[in-house]
């Protein structure tokens with residue numbers, strides 16, 4: 032008589048799970064307790080399974096672009112991987128701008144998309160889009176899951192890739208039938224290995240240290256990589272050790288306190304006169320965690336003409352891509368800065384420092400600031416003064432973004448979030464909501480123009496549904512201001528399609544159940560900002576700034592950074 036084999040312990044423990052459940056289980060195991068998403072046909076099984084996974088808080092957005100920007104804002108504010116979910120076809124295509132934004136700014140995001148069932152793939156099925164084909168150039172990696180037992184490994188691998196090395200977005204596409212397939216599974220595991228981080232080459236570090244030791248006019252340029260690598264302390268230590276001024280890129284703002292005596296501001300197209308002059312005059316530049324993109328360098332041939340450049344980046348493809356480098360070091364920002372500081376003696380450069388201090392002492396207080404009701408700089412400074420010291424500021428794209436970069440003067444690390452590389456209008460409100468969800472006890476201010484605000488203002492609905500108390504300050508000039516500025520300065524003043532109307536933002540806010548205020552006078556600004564700060568829910572401020580103010584200084588397109596145009600005397 033045949034005897035039945037006793038089940039092994041593993042078999043006895045195994046439970047049958049649907050692919051849809053494995054998606055959420057993998058996200059929970061990866062530590063993603065907040066995801067931003069929007070359901071649809073191809074991810075119905077996933078949404079059917081969601082209520083069984085209370086460890087995941089799903090934020091229902093109003094548009095999938097918002098989901099991707101929220102995941103991005105969440106990731107930038109917390110240092111964790113942001114997650115967004117969308118259905119196939121239009122859901123997936125709507126994610127693309129947000130993924131491109133995260134890609135250009137090296138933000139770790141994992142996007143999960145539903146796909147039509149495998150037998151329908153390639154047949155122009157309803158809502159079928161080749162999302163992998165579409166996002167290839169704007170993601171670090173993308174994965175089509177082809178079997179239920181690949182779901183968890185694929186998601187864990189996506190997390191490892193998104194956060195490893197130079198971070199970036201990864202997309203995982205899961206066909207509907209695979210979400211419905213079942214498999215016997217035991218406890219959740221996370222088998223993904225962290226990606227190896229390259230270690231700096233000791234000989235290159237020695238050469239770099241020797242170059243810095245011999246420099247008389249060194250400058251450190253800190254990019255997003257310093258922030259991503261959480262290398263703030265190492266940056267400050269090295270700068271102080273060799274008495275080198277630190278300038279930042281737009282995304283590097285927050286790598287060093289802007290009140291630090293060695294902080295010399297932002298460089299590039301709308302960089303400070305001081306930062307651009309210092310880089311122009313430097314004899315050695317140490318660039319850490321930046322791409323040297325065209326907004327930073329201006330005309331490449333004239334960039335830092337007197338300097339030897341040491342470029343350190345975790346991404347080897349960046350070295351020598353845009354500027355000729357004397358020494359390239361492929362490693363994590365913190366490791367490079369630490370290793371260089373360890374190799375260098377304390378030194379001072381009084382003459383070079385005098386130059387920094389001298390430049391600092393010449394702030395231009397334009398006469399028009401006294402005359403005009405709401406000059407933009409005054410508004411930014413008032414927002415800064417009203418907000419908590421450690422508040423987060425999320426800037427949209429345009430003139431207000433540059434005014435915010437120039438005048439917020441942040442002291443806490445990593446409080447400035449913006450779409451730097453892609454320059455995606457519509458970023459600020461959703462990214463602020465993402466930041467707020469990740470940092471629930473912090474104050475989060477979104478600063479947008481009237482153009483960009485109108486691109487994603489519907490996400491106020493998400494803020495209300497989630498009780499996310501973001502403060503949206505719209506710097507309303509009635510124009511697509513940055514483009515108007517270029518038309519005025521570089522297209523003979525021909526104003527074309529840049530005046531833009533706005534809805535009544537107070538009524539709009541009211542319709543969403545949000546506190547709305549309109550500020551037209553200088554005397555009303557402080558009280559309105561204080562009220563916004565004290566209000567426990569979301570707020571919209573319609574701030575009527577001077578209509579035709581420009582951002583100064585500006586490096587003309589194609590010009591050298593040293594040829595920046597200063598604010599004309601009014």
Ligand SMILES: Cc1ncc(C[n+]2csc(CCOP(=O)(O)OP(=O)(O)O)c2C)c(N)n1
Nearest residue numbers: 429430431454456480481482483511512513
């Ligand atoms: C999605 C998108 N479309 C177009 C642009 C080009 N663009 C850059 S700045 C700008 C104007 C922004 O206007 P607004 O939001 O009102 O801000 P302001 O410049 O007035 O502060 C435009 C149209 C962009 N960056 N992003």
